Amino acid sequence: MDVERYMERVEQYTLGTMPPAERAAFEAELATNTELRDTLDLYRLGQEVIEQGVEADLRRKMQAWAATETAAPVMTASRINLRPMWIRLAAAASVVLVLGWFSVQWAGQHYSDKALFAGQYATPEASTLRSATAAENPLEPGFKALEDKQLQTAENFFKTVSPDQERYAEAQYYLGHSALQLGHFDLAKDAFQTCIRQNEVKFSEKAQWNLLLTYVAAGETDNTDFRQLLDALRNDNGHSYQREAQALYGKLESFWRRIGK
Amino acid sequence: MKKPDFTDEQLVAAISAGGQAREIALKAIYDDGDLKRMVAAFVRNHQGNATDGQDMFHEGMIVLDRNIREGKFRGEAPVKGYLYSICRFLWMNQLRKQAHTSSVAEVPIAQEPDHLTPEIALMTEERKGLLNRLLKELGERCQQILELWKLSYSMEEIAETLGFSSPDMARKAKYRCHVSLLEIIRNNPHVEQLLSR
Structure with a gap:
């Protein structure tokens, strides 16, 4: 079998770039020409082989993405090369001063309560949680208000959902988010704690993580309850937010945190 | 968000x-x-x-x-x-x-709670293993060219990514690699097994 003889036509046929008239003739020829048929089978198998490579490449990329999610930033230092010693010393002192000033500024920007909260908090993406039949969802008015950034309306709505109502845990979870974004930290903590007590798989762990972030936003990272919850999450191998909790713990205990706080 | x-x-x-x-x-x-x-x-x-x-x-x-x-x-x-x-x-x-x-x-x-039934073609491990072995026989450079081509990269992009002097050179390399792949498959003793799904 001469693969090259049929290669171009087989490729056009497979990729759908063959003109209709030629396509009909090609299909008619397939019925009688064994070599053409074999080349087509071979070509299709070749596509499967290449697809394996495409999949392997995406798998590698995702492994790299997963690794970057937890990677820490690397700082590099620049070199100074000035000859006379006094100039070197003066330059070094200036560099130390400037670096010191920038370090305090940098630490303040990246390790303060506000910065830690902003770096970790994600507003809930309601679209992934809402069902296709949104109109039938009893929490829809709250979701709509959240999406429209009408946080006070959302908070007021979720407050009206009572414990005997359907989707109470979910309502408490979103009440927590509404209150947190409004800066109503006590209400947010209560709501997330209530959600956690409902023990619903879909929301319980997320509520725990957001409760931690509420403490951070409120500047209460020395609170005993906060510390206990943070320890529980970062040591729980099965917890969905273990990595995030470990990263938060690392930042809270870091040198930069002490400078930036 | x-x-x-x-x-x-x-x-x-x-x-x-x-x-x-x-x-x-x-x-x-x-x-x-x-x-x-x-x-x-x-x-x-x-x-x-x-x-x-x-x-x-x-x-x-x-x-x-x-x-x-x-x-x-x-x-x-x-x-x-x-x-x-x-x-x-x-x-x-x-x-x-x-x-x-x-x-x-x-x-x-x-x-299960939702009723979506995604179309998923599950391949046996054996078939996957055979396909991967064929891919490895091809050589890394040819693999890269064919993968980029399969992902609809233009010949200009392939040339730039893989350092060919022109899109035309990339096109010729793609053709040679593709023919090589089909020859590798054809000469594999297990090809019949792969073709009969």
Whole structure:
């Protein structure tokens, strides 16, 4: 079998770039020409082989993405090369001063309560949680208000959902988010704690993580309850937010945190 | 919050278009922390651990990517909901394979909370192994060329990415590699087994 003889036509046929008239003739020829048929089978198998490579490449990329999610930033230092010693010393002192000033500024920007909260908090993406039949969802008015950034309306709505109502845990979870974004930290903590007590798989762990972030936003990272919850999450191998909790713990205990706080 | 903010239509269009657009769209989907956690929670609640959860998310992404490129995703469900269903399907299938007739097998997909049935072509490990061996015989450079070509990179992009002097040189290299691949397959003693599905 001469693969090259049929290669171009087989490729056009497979990729759908063959003109209709030629396509009909090609299909008619397939019925009688064994070599053409074999080349087509071979070509299709070749596509499967290449697809394996495409999949392997995406798998590698995702492994790299997963690794970057937890990677820490690397700082590099620049070199100074000035000859006379006094100039070197003066330059070094200036560099130390400037670096010191920038370090305090940098630490303040990246390790303060506000910065830690902003770096970790994600507003809930309601679209992934809402069902296709949104109109039938009893929490829809709250979701709509959240999406429209009408946080006070959302908070007021979720407050009206009572414990005997359907989707109470979910309502408490979103009440927590509404209150947190409004800066109503006590209400947010209560709501997330209530959600956690409902023990619903879909929301319980997320509520725990957001409760931690509420403490951070409120500047209460020395609170005993906060510390206990943070320890529980970062040591729980099965917890969905273990990595995030470990990263938060690392930042809270870091040198930069002490400078930036 | 989605970042960057793509609509489902944009995600599908970008993945179908291939090239860099596909990678950006896949990364945007990958970065959805809520979705990853939902998959992880599902796996954990069905006898898996955190690593299994991540693996299933990755495998689900691979199926999603292929189904969109091959036009099997018809947009009847949101992209992320579809991906979640794929991950669940893959995990339940894996559990079934592991358990054969254990209790897991008594939980059919249809009884799961949502009713999406993603089109998933499951390949046997044996077939996958054979295809991978054929790919390795091809050599790394040819693999790269054909993979980029399959992902709809233009000959200009292939030339630039792989350092060919011109798009025409890239085109010629692609042709040679493709013919080589088909020859490798044809000369493999197991080719009949691969062709008879």
